[in-house]
Amino acid sequence: MSSSLSHHRRSLGVYLQESGVGSTLNLSLASDTSSTSTPSSGKQGGRKSTSTLYSQFQMSESENRQASYEGSLYKKGAFMKPWKPRWFVLDKTKHQLRYYDSRMDTECKGVIDLAEVESITPGTPTMGAPKTVDEKAFFDLKTTKRVYNFCAQDVQLAQQWIDRIQSCLSDA
Secondary structure (H helix, E strand, C coil): CCHHHHCCCEEEEEEEEECCEEEEEEEEECCCCCCCCCCCCCCCCCCCCHHHHHHHHHHHHHHHHCCCEEEEEEEECCCCCCEEEEEEEEECCCCEEEEECCCCCCCCCEEEEHHHEEEEEECCCCCCCCCCCCHHHEEEEEECCCEEEEECCCHHHHHHHHHHHHHHHHHC
């Protein structure tokens, strides 16, 4: 960054809370205008929008995803809902299995707390399951709250997911 722009640089502390775990993230913002606000002035000037801050945070969040195991699985919705492809992120640090509509999605659709997992067992295809998938690619994750039904693209991927999840469970 050139020295002529460096005096426009500000740091903003943002408090984040997800599933009861708080953390602090500092975002550095660069402004294109000279009317940036200072913490004491309260002026809006060249301050970036909330959506810009959010997207910058999401980029950091997606960078964090790279350290976790992730991939696509089919998930059966809760009672009487269809099978849908979802992008899953196994987060060993937060001890969670999160899922999204797609790999590019920034908004989490749901979180499975691994502390609540009671068992992982082979599953069976149910009505509406993907037809092109081997029946041995299905597995169930039983938690204290419900049973999640999953299906991988093939048997090997299903076994990888089962092994990774069990590895997280044994690390707890």
